[in-house]
Amino acid sequence: MDDDVRFTRALMSMTDAARHLGVPQQTFHRWARGYPRGGPLLHISATDSIRQASVPFIALAEAWVLEGLRQAGVRPQRIRPALEKLQREFGREYVLVSPALVTDGISVLWDFSRTEAGAGLIEGRSGQTVIREIVQDYLTYVGFGSDNLPNRLKLKVFEPSAVAIDPYRSSGQPVFVDSGARVANVAAMLKAGEEPAIVAEEHGIGIEAVRAAARVLLGRAA
Incomplete structure (x- = not known):
């Protein structure tokens, strides 16, 4: 992994990562720093x-799947021992982004939550089928390479505009899929006071895409 940009090239700060994924900033920071x-x-x-x-x-992809688990009722503050068990079961370090997570992995998490060591891992309202369905939906946003590791991530928070991160293109920065325009460049023009219609024409995108950039990156309407 030492020469693979998916693992070695830092793309953005934790605050920006949380914003692009639609995850609360405090939550992302806790995941990145760890729990007691x-x-x-x-x-x-x-x-x-x-x-x-x-x-x-790779951390963006991990955080996206972890958010799916959180939405499904898995408590991240209690997941570390379960992840270590998954790493032993799968024989790989990056278990959160393993295609097998949604099948064998969910079963492992479920069984672990029924042990003393895993008590409190899963909220009482959540069932194994529900967890699997939610995580499967989140994984539809992740593209996998021939090595069964993520190589593309679609960003749901921008929908209905299509925005994705490809670590091998545009230096790994989020781009609008249809035009290849960087989302950050669109937001920068808006922040400088340019009219949305001019920004759209400049970057070859629709006005809805401009509005999506303003909503996510600037926190306001365009």
Whole structure:
């Protein structure tokens, strides 16, 4: 993994990563830093400041799947021992982004939650089938390469506009799928006071895509 940009190139700060994934910032920071009972849940690069880029592509994909598990009723603050068990079962480090998570992995999590060590891992309202369905839906946003590791991530928070991150294109920055325009460049023009229609024409995108960039990155309407 030492020469694979999916793991080595930091694409954005934790705050920006949370924004692009639609995950609460505090939640993302806890996942990246770890909980009192365990270490980090994501593979984040070390930096001197939280404002620096520290989140590589693989951590974005991990966080997206972890958010799916959270939405399904799995408690991330209790998941570290379960992830270690999954790593032993699957024989791989990046178990959150394993295609097998939704099948064998969910069963392992479910069985582990029924043990003393896994008590409290899964909320009482959640059933195994529900967890599997929600995580499967989240995994539809992840593209996998021939090595069974993620190589593309669609960003749901921008929908209905299609935005994706490809670690091998545009330096791994989020782009509008149809035009290839960087979302950050669109937002920068809006922030500078340019009219949305002009921004749309400049980047070859529709006005709805411009509005999506403003909503997600600037926190306002365009």
